[in-house]
Amino acid sequence: MTKTPGHHLDEEALLGYASGSLGEAESVLVATHLALCPTCRERTSTYEAWGGAVLSQIEPSRLADDALSKTMARLSQTEASEPPCGQAAFDHATVMTLPRPLRDYVGGNLDSLPWKSRGRGVKELPIEIGDGSVRASLLRIRPGETIPQHTHEGVESTLVLKGAFSDETGTYARGDVAIATADHDHAPVADSAEECICFAVIEGPLRFTGPIGRVLNLFVRS
Ligand SMILES: [Zn+2]
CATH class of the missing domain: 2.60.120.10 (Jelly Rolls)
Known part of the structure; x- marks a missing residue:
């Protein structure tokens, strides 16, 4: 179950995600893969750190630090299984199958969709x-x-x-x-x-x- 994926996203997709330039559907696909793939998570945080470094050259550094910390917080949430307050709870099979970024869009249990x-x-x-x-x-x-x-x-x-x-x-x-x-x-x-x-x-x-x-x-x- 903890097996690392063998087929990854390409650099273009990860860079696009890190820079926020992907469309919403592609972003959900990348975020869902990242929830399951430590290799691509690490590559993406490197790109985001580069992006933060570039931003810090042209923007006040507080803004860049804030953007990066928000991104890191978003990534670290992807494996969490507890729904935030106010959201429906999902059954075990759904939580085990759909990582958080996708589960929120699907909005229901697999067997009742x-x-x-x-x-x-x-x-x-x-x-x-x-x-x-x-x-x-x-x-x-x-x-x-x-x-x-x-x-x-x-x-x-x-x-x-x-x-x-x-x-x-x-x-x-x-x-x-x-x-x-x-x-x-x-x-x-x-x-x-x-x-x-x-x-x-x-x-x-x-x-x-x-x-x-x-x-x-x-x-x-x-
Ligand atoms: Zn990957």
Whole structure:
């Protein structure tokens, strides 16, 4: 459970997060990976320290110190499991699966969310993040099932939260991030041991391409 992820975010994503230049959905994906990945947390705090040093050259140093300490406080909160005052308590399975940054957006327990069926053994929960220009969803795949072959116009980033899946680029387990680009037509398969839950952020519309996929496209547009 404490295994360190083997598939990380690239420097561009971590720098973008550290500098606050990512969109909201991408920021949630990065923050969720950071909650599970000490390696990327360390790289990000280095970038933030650089950013703080640069800021301190051009701004009063109190401001830079404050910005950095707020960021560090935010990062150190990511593994906390107790909800802050006034927020709903989550059940154990939900707390163990969804790190804090994502849990707050999902807003409910995994088994009581309005999942939409996306074909045999695959469910999707669209999550409203930011202005909606990027598609963000939780995916829940039964053990051994395949997500229908699909392609997309932008980059698809998938973070595994429970179980594992494999495609032709490798196997991805909890904390791992898989990046698929527009020219990548793939069909991930969930490992057979347990269900797989992922958080996916897709820039640009998703189009299913297999024979079942053509039917699924009708649902995705809903
Ligand atoms: Zn990482």
